[in-house]
Amino acid sequence: MRRYGLLLILVALTLFAFAGSSFAQPPAAPENDPLYMRVVATPYPPEAQILDGAGHRHSAYELYVTNWGKTPLKITKLDVNGKDDEKIVATLSASGKQLAAMFVPAAGGDGTKPNDPNLKPGETGVFFIFVDWLPGQDDPDTFDTAITIEQHGERSGSGTIHTAGLDVNQDDPIVIHSPLLGKNWLAANGPSNTSSHRRAMLPINGQPHIGQRYAIDWIQLGDDGKAFTGDEHDNKSYHAWDQEIHAVADGKIVEVKDGIPENVPNSGKLAVQMTYDTLPGNHIIQQFSEDHYAAYAHLRPGTIKVKVGDTVKSGDVLGHLGNTGNSSEPHLHFQVCDAPSFPASEGLPFAIDQYTYDDYKIDKSPKPALTVKSSHPMTKQEPMEDELDSF
Numbered sequence: 001m002r003r004y005g006l007l008l009i010l011v012a013l014t015l016f017a018f019a020g021s022s023f024a025q026p027p028a029a030p031e032n033d034p035l036y037m038r039v040v041a042t043p044y045p046p047e048a049q050i051l052d053g054a055g056h057r058h059s060a061y062e063l064y065v066t067n068w069g070k071t072p073l074k075i076t077k078l079d080v081n082g083k084d085d086e087k088i089v090a091t092l093s094a095s096g097k098q099l100a101a102m103f104v105p106a107a108g109g110d111g112t113k114p115n116d117p118n119l120k121p122g123e124t125g126v127f128f129i130f131v132d133w134l135p136g137q138d139d140p141d142t143f144d145t146a147i148t149i150e151q152h153g154e155r156s157g158s159g160t161i162h163t164a165g166l167d168v169n170q171d172d173p174i175v176i177h178s179p180l181l182g183k184n185w186l187a188a189n190g191p192s193n194t195s196s197h198r199r200a201m202l203p204i205n206g207q208p209h210i211g212q213r214y215a216i217d218w219i220q221l222g223d224d225g226k227a228f229t230g231d232e233h234d235n236k237s238y239h240a241w242d243q244e245i246h247a248v249a250d251g252k253i254v255e256v257k258d259g260i261p262e263n264v265p266n267s268g269k270l271a272v273q274m275t276y277d278t279l280p281g282n283h284i285i286q287q288f289s290e291d292h293y294a295a296y297a298h299l300r301p302g303t304i305k306v307k308v309g310d311t312v313k314s315g316d317v318l319g320h321l322g323n324t325g326n327s328s329e330p331h332l333h334f335q336v337c338d339a340p341s342f343p344a345s346e347g348l349p350f351a352i353d354q355y356t357y358d359d360y361k362i363d364k365s366p367k368p369a370l371t372v373k374s375s376h377p378m379t380k381q382e383p384m385e386d387e388l389d390s391f
Contacts, residue, residue, distance in 0.1 A: 036157025038069030043145055043166040044208060050139060051214060051349035052173055053191055053384045056132050060191075060198065060213055061166060063127040063145055067119040071153030075117040078102070078147050080131055082140030082168070090133040090140050102127050104199065111199035126201065130193035139170050173349040174292050175380055176248035177314050179334055180218055180321075183390040184239075184358075184370065186227075188217040188331070191349070192385035197335075204344040211295075213347030215335035216383060225362035225370035227329060232266050235323050241330035242303075243321045245296055246314075248350075251288030253310045254340045258282050259301060262322055265329040274326055280333065280342045281325020284318050292348060293340050297333035298324050351380040356390040 042064045051058040059082075067073050078099055082090030094102055100114035106124040109115055119125055131143065142165040150158045189195040197212035219227050220240040230237040260282050261271040272278050280297035282304060287293050300322025306312060323330040337345035359373040372388070383389050 032157075032159030036069070036155060037149060037151070037159055037161060038067070038157075039073065039147075039149060039161055040064075040066040040068055041145070041147060041161055041163045043143070043163055045210075045346045046167070048143060048166055048168045049214075049349050050168065050170065050173065051191060051382055052135070052351055052380065053382045054387070055135070055381075057135055057137075057139065058191070059131050059140075059143070059168060060193070061129050061143065062201070062208075062210070063129060063147070063163065064124060064208070065119065065127065065147065066124040067121055069151060069156065070121050071151045071156040072118065072120050073149050073151045073156075075099070075103075075119075076148050076150055078127060078129075078145070080129060080146075081144045082131055082133065083142050083144060083165075084138040084140055087138065089138045090131050092129065092131050102129065102193065104128070112194075112196070128193055128199055130198075140168050141170060142167055172380075173351040173382065174289065174336065175351045175353050176288075176294070176336070177246070178352050178355060178391040179246050179248050179294075179296060179332060180243060181246070181391050182220065182243070184221040185389050185391065186219045186221055187383035187385060187387045187389060188219050190216045190383050190385040190387060195385050197347075202343045209344055209346060211337045211339075211342050211345040211347050212333075212335055214349045214382065215333060215347060218332040218334060219329070221362075221370055221388070223370055224368040225364075226368065228265075233264055235262055235265055235330055238265065238323075238330040240321050240332070241323065242300060243332075244317045245284075245299065245319050245321055245332060247286060247312045247316045247318055248294050249286075249288040249314050251286045251294070251312060253284060253306045253308055253312060254287050254293070255283070255285035256304060256306060256308055257284075258299075258304045260324045261301060262324050263327055265323055270326070271324070276343065279326050281327060282319075282322065283325070283342070285340045285342075286312065286318075287340065291338050293337050293345070295333075295335050295337060295342055297335075297342065298322055298327045298331060300324070349382055351382055352378075352391075354379055355383070357381075357383070358388040358390065360388045 077095045080092040103117040197215040228237040282299040283297045300320045303320035336350040339345035
C-alpha cells in the first residue's frame with residue numbers, strides 16, 4: 001500500500017510538472033524569423049512597364065499581401081529599389097499616411113481613401129505602387145520590394161520581408177496619334193497612383209487584371225470650365241458628345257459592339273445592366289502590333305463605321321463619342337492593353353506623338369471661366385491625371 005501511494009504521488013508530481021510547462025508563456029519569436037512571419041507578398045503583373053509623362057518616367061505595379069499567420073499584423077513601411085544590374089537608379093519609401101494612401105484591403109476596401117495597412121489572419125490587401133525617376137537616368141531592369149511588418153499576439157514575428165524581384169520592360173512606350181482633335185480635352189482619371197483607373201482591379205477566371213492601369217477618360221471643357229452648356233441631363237449639351245473618334249495607328253479591327261442605348265447624363269442611372277459585355281458600352285478594339293491593342297469605349301450608338309476584320313489607317317474616323325455603358329456623362333474612355341479585352345487584359349502605357357499641354361485654372365465665381373495660363377508643345381508623352389491638352 002505504501003509503495004502504491006508513493007507511485008501515485010510521483011505520477012501526480014510528474015503530471016503537475018508537464019502541466020506547468022504547457023501553461024508557461026512561449027518565448028518571443030526572433031526578429032526577422034520567417035518561421036513566424038507567415039506572410040505571402042507577390043508583385044504583379046509579371047512585368048512592369050515604363051511610362052513617360054509630365055517630364056518624368058514612371059512605372060506602376062501592385063503588391064498583393066496575405067496574412068497566413070494566426071496573429072494580426074501591421075505593415076509599417078514599404079521600400080522599393082529599382083536596379084540596373086546592382087546599381088540602384090530609382091527608389092520609393094513610404095510609411096504613415098503615404099503608405100495608407102497606397103493600400104486597399106481586399107475585404108470591402110475603399111480605394112478612394114487611405115486605409116490602415118493592417119491584416120487579420122487570412123486577410124489580403126493590395127499596395128498600389130507608382131515609382132518615378134527623371135529621364136536621362138539609367139532605367140531599372142528590376143524592382144525589389146520590401147515590407148516591414150509588426151505582428152501582435154502569441155508566437156508572432158516581426159521584421160522585414162523581401163519579395164521576389166519584378167522584371168521591368170525597358171522598352172519605351174509605344175507611340176500613337178491622338179484619338180481626338182480639338183482643344184480643352186481634360187485627361188480625367190489619367191495616369192496617377194490614385195485615379196479610379198489605376199485601382200480598377202478585376203478578377204477574371206481567378207486572375208487579377210488592371211486593363212485600365214494607364215487609361216484616360218477624355219472630357220472636353222468649354223470656355224467656362226464646364227463639360228456642358230445648358231441641361232446637364234441632356235447628352236447633346238456636352239462639348240464632347242458626338243465628337244469624331246480617330247484610329248490612333250494603322251491596324252485591324254478585332255472587336256466591335258454597337259446597339260447599347262445612351263445613358264441620361266448625371267442621373268445616377270444606367271440604360272442597361274452592367275455585365276462583362278456592357279461595361280464599356282458601344283466600343284471598338286483595334287490591334288496595331290502583336291501585343292498592343294487600342295480600346296475605345298462609350299461610343300454613341302449607330303455611329304460606328306467599322307466592323308471586325310476591317311483594316312484601318314491612322315486618323316481614320318472609327319465612330320463618334322457618346323455616353324454608353326458604365327458612364328455618367330459623354331466621354332471617351334481610351335486604353336492600350338495587351339489583349340483584346342477591356343477587363344481581361346493588362347493596361348500598357350502609350351505616348352502621343354505630338355500635342356499641346358496647357359497650364360490652366362478654372363474660376364467658379366463670380367463668373368465661371370477656364371483660363372489657359374501657358375501652353376507647352378509635348379512630344380512622345382502620355383497625359384497624366386487632370387492634364388488639359390489640345391490636339
